[in-house]
Amino acid sequence: MRINFRARHAFTLGCACWMGSLTLVSHDAAVAASADLAYRNGHVYTVDAKDSVQQALAILNGRIVYVGSDVGLDAYLGPRTQVVDLRGRMVMPGLVDGHMHPMMGGASLLKCNLHYERLTIEQMQARIQTCLDQSRDREPDGWLEVVNWFQEAMLPPGTVTTRAALDALKTRRPIFVRSSFGHTGLINSRAIQLAEIGKGTADPPHGHIGRDSAGVPTGLLDDAAQRLADHLIPPALPADNVRSVKAALEAARQQGITSFLDAKAADATLAAFATVAHQGGLTARAHFAVLVEPAEGADPQKVVSRLITLRQRYDQGPVAVRPAMTVRNMKLFLDGVISAPALSGAMLEPYWLPSDTAPNAVWQPSQNRGPAVYFAAPALKALLIAVSRAGFEAHMHADGDRAVREGLDAVAALRSELPGHDIRIGIAHDEIVDPADFPRFKQLNVIPVLSFQWEKRAPDTVDNLEQYLGPDRYKLVEPAGFLADAGARIAYGSDWPVDTLDEWLALKVGITRTDVPTAAAAYRERLGKDKGLSRRQALRAITLNSSYELHQDTETGSLETGKLADLIVLDRNVLEIPEDQIANTKVMQTVVGGRIVYSAD
Numbered sequence: 208m209r210i211n212f213r214a215r216h217a218f219t220l221g222c223a224c225w226m227g228s229l230t231l232v233s234h235d236a237a238v239a240a241s242a243d244l245a246y247r248n249g250h251v252y253t254v255d256a257k258d259s260v261q262q263a264l265a266i267l268n269g270r271i272v273y274v275g276s277d278v279g280l281d282a283y284l285g286p287r288t289q290v291v292d293l294r295g296r297m298v299m300p301g302l303v304d305g306h307m308h309p310m311m312g313g314a315s316l317l318k319c320n321l322h323y324e325r326l327t328i329e330q331m332q333a334r335i336q337t338c339l340d341q342s343r344d345r346e347p348d349g350w351l352e353v354v355n356w357f358q359e360a361m362l363p364p365g366t367v368t369t370r371a372a373l374d375a376l377k378t379r380r381p382i383f384v385r386s387s388f389g390h391t392g393l394i395n396s397r398a399i400q401l402a403e404i405g406k407g408t409a410d411p412p413h414g415h416i417g418r419d420s421a422g423v424p425t426g427l428l429d430d431a432a433q434r435l436a437d438h439l440i441p442p443a444l445p446a447d448n449v450r451s452v453k454a455a456l457e458a459a460r461q462q463g464i465t466s467f468l469d470a471k472a473a474d475a476t477l478a479a480f481a482t483v484a485h486q487g488g489l490t491a492r493a494h495f496a497v498l499v500e501p502a503e504g505a506d507p508q509k510v511v512s513r514l515i516t517l518r519q520r521y522d523q524g525p526v527a528v529r530p531a532m533t534v535r536n537m538k539l540f541l542d543g544v545i546s547a548p549a550l551s552g553a554m555l556e557p558y559w560l561p562s563d564t565a566p567n568a569v570w571q572p573s574q575n576r577g578p579a580v581y582f583a584a585p586a587l588k589a590l591l592i593a594v595s596r597a598g599f600e601a602h603m604h605a606d607g608d609r610a611v612r613e614g615l616d617a618v619a620a621l622r623s624e625l626p627g628h629d630i631r632i633g634i635a636h637d638e639i640v641d642p643a644d645f646p647r648f649k650q651l652n653v654i655p656v657l658s659f660q661w662e663k664r665a666p667d668t669v670d671n672l673e674q675y676l677g678p679d680r681y682k683l684v685e686p687a688g689f690l691a692d693a694g695a696r697i698a699y700g701s702d703w704p705v706d707t708l709d710e711w712l713a714l715k716v717g718i719t720r721t722d723v724p725t726a727a728a729a730y731r732e733r734l735g736k737d738k739g740l741s742r743r744q745a746l747r748a749i750t751l752n753s754s755y756e757l758h759q760d761t762e763t764g765s766l767e768t769g770k771l772a773d774l775i776v777l778d779r780n781v782l783e784i785p786e787d788q789i790a791n792t793k794v795m796q797t798v799v800g801g802r803i804v805y806s807a808d
């Protein structure tokens with residue numbers, strides 16, 4: 208007998224099936240209690256208070272009406288119930304990604320994509336030439352955007368990629384290659400010419416133009432310098448954004464993501480998602496953290512009115528069976544990133560730098576502690592309090608330990624101003640946290656939203672980080688286990704497309720703190736001193752705890768009677784297989800609000 212993963216209502220864009228199933232059942236009182244969809248003969252990992260594993264589950268009107276033994280399921284089966292025999296497969300709550308950039312991720316799937324791979328210059332050139340050859344109609348003036356370039360991992364190690372690599376390609380088009388971390392762009396000579404960047408062009412504030420020893424631009428543009436060329440690329444049109452959103456939702460369904468937070472939403476993002484939602488194509492519960500720039504911090508009331516306007520326009524009300532849009536979060540960047548070459552994470556103690564440029568130079572503490580936190584402390588406190596009073600929740604990017612501390616300090620002020628209010632504050636990334644601050648996450652009920660896939664040795668966490676932090680501090684990077692031991696409620700966010708969207712690799716790394724077994728020898732050891740998370744801690748982080756972050760944990764994140772039926776069927780039991788195999792997990796089926804939105808072949 209084959210497992211039947213076919214949907215009763217095949218998924219089509221524009222179909223109003225969530226509403227359809229409601230009317231269907233209310234017409235027929237005789238079978239009102241029988242389930243629409245039922246699963247039996249499996250391992251149903253509930254993530255309930257006891258972390259129990261059951262055999263069977265039943266869904267009616269988009270909600271879970273039964274979780275328990277196979278025998279007990281019979282009472283919920285009727286003539287119209289679609290019954291899935293799991294044949295021992297695992298079911299668990301749908302994944303909740305608490306920090307991602309879906310529209311950008313979707314766009315990257317549709318662009319010329321280097322896929323974060325370790326490449327030689329020749330390999331990189333071959334990939335980009337293929338993209339050029341596939342879009343010859345854009346010659347000679349159409350910009351080519353290339354994304355997900357793993358700049359730090361070019362081969363052989365130490366390779367510096369410049370415009371020469373792009374100038375050798377057979378094209379006249381301007382080219383912009385974006386690094387996966389977003390801090391560097393590489394442009395060819397045609398683009399340099401169009402951007403009018405020359406020897407005499409000054410570095411813009413918060414930006415750096417790469418130059419050779421003669422002062423000639425190399426094509427490398429760091430941070431704000433990227434805008435010198437970026438503004439020449441025609442912006443994405445609303446129709447492009449809609450295509451990107453659809454590509455993102457498709458990728459999410461395949462990964463098993465049933466809810467997510469867009470951690471840097473702009474008006475255009477909200478508009479594109481609203482279009483897709485209106486067409487019936489929203490297949491995950493979509494939360495949005497509206498980006499608020501540091502300059503806006505001076506006028507909290509103006510921020511509040513902007514947020515309220517966006518909420519009125521785009522928020523679709525309380526979480527319900529049918530996935531909808533929620534506008535409840537505000538996104539703030541408190542600093543940049545702690546890895547080189549940016550070193551823009553705000554640190555309590557200085558970065559270490561080499562004494563000189565000799566290969567055997569001594570690394571020692573420098574004067575550089577990174578930038579001032581992007582929001583001054585009094586402004587940050589006032590902003591958090593103002594938006595919280597209006598019903599919004601802050602989601603803060605803080606990478607260095609000084610940014611984390613100032614974020615926590617601001618929350619402390621918020622807690623004493625509004626005691627007893629249920630305000631869910633997330634601090635994302637937390638790559639380095641002072642041990643004195645570990646317990647404050649629990650004390651202040653701040654959710655660390657961590658990207659587990661960073662918790663491994665890799666070019667960005669070794670070559671571009673280890674010496675810059677110095678040995679003692681480096682041992683403490685990516686403190687997921689330390690924070691968990693200190694009682695923090697850990698949530699998870701992929702940060703896609705900063706990395707490839709691979710939730711199952713991230714879970715494996717969060718548990719083992721190692722890369723895949725095929726990683727280069729230099730990166731095979733565990734990362735740092737942190738013991739990592741247990742399997743159940745990691746799985747809880749990406750389900751119930753991220754649901755808590757999104758303020759919907761009473762509705763999603765665990766498989767319990769009365770909750771929304773957001774769940775996934777897996778091809779293997781991730782509670783029992785060897786840890787390394789978790790990375791290879793495939794999602795067989797994704798269900799949102801009781802509706803099957805994805806089935807593997």
Ligand SMILES: [Zn+2]
Nearest residue numbers: 306307470702
């Ligand atoms: Zn992010």
